[in-house]
Amino acid sequence: MASAHEQFRNLAWKCGLAATHQRQVIYEAVIATPGHHSVETVYAEVRRRTPSISLATVYNNLRLFVEHGLLREVSPHSSMLLVEGNLAPHHHLICTRCKAVQDLEVADFVNVKKLARQAPRGFDLSQPLVEVFGLCRRCSAKS
Amino acid sequence: MASAHEQFRNLAWKCGLAATHQRQVIYEAVIATPGHHSVETVYAEVRRRTPSISLATVYNNLRLFVEHGLLREVSPHSSMLLVEGNLAPHHHLICTRCKAVQDLEVADFVNVKKLARQAPRGFDLSQPLVEVFGLCRRCSAKS
């Protein structure tokens, strides 16, 4: 099997990205540990190996890796506060590119019983609200 | 039926909130139009009736209304970038209070066929990713 170093060089080559030392270290910092990583934790980890790295480089490359499908962004929402007056339980459809939000009035695509069974013990799902991510018509037409 | 003014005074009284003119106008700006409202649009609308209102008051009261259940926050997730290396399709369980994210490996609580039928035409759901909101064990124990 190839070394982690070689694996990353391969991936970078496939994406047309220069395989810099910084990218190598950032990528490995995320891949090394399962779970969800904040920029803060990645930056802290990466600085142990490359103390001179810039925070901007971490941001730039995490975004780049997400764009190229090497990493996944956990919650690809708009980061700004949105509010609504419709209190009737309903779900949302969110475009991962333009962050547009549409209502999904009908909810029968969710099997609440199965969901409750799969959730960890103690997690309160008495009013489970669901968001589904995809690409809106306009964005999927572009790509 | 009571006037919109009286309706709001009733709701505010039930929550123990002072029924100020600003709160009245903010609440009505959201309620008047169906759909999802950003702070920017609420602020613009509200200033037409009350030009002296402060942006901080809009933020404060939108948060307050959400806390008291008069309004709903559309995507109650952490606003900071989170990234993961696990590219295998899987879903997430998010705590609306502390914003913790957990994986939901099994996905059979989603009926993809029904979902596709209910989504608007042209919406790309070829890899639908789902987030379910609830209260994690720790947070639901507190409340």
Place this chain on the structure above:
DNA sequence: TTCCTGAATTATAATGATTCTCATCTAACA
């Protein structure tokens, strides 16, 4: 109605995550 008091509002400063700028550096290729 008038007065009182704690809460609400306002203007503005502060915060904090993220992005931008640009001078310097380097990976990739010939």
Place this chain on the structure above:
DNA sequence: TGTTAGATGAGAATCATTATAATTCAGGAA
């Protein structure tokens, strides 16, 4: 090895949101 487009680092800038603190007001008592 030399060239160069693209990457990096340091710090400034941005922008949404929150904190501060002085002023005003809602709501209850007299």
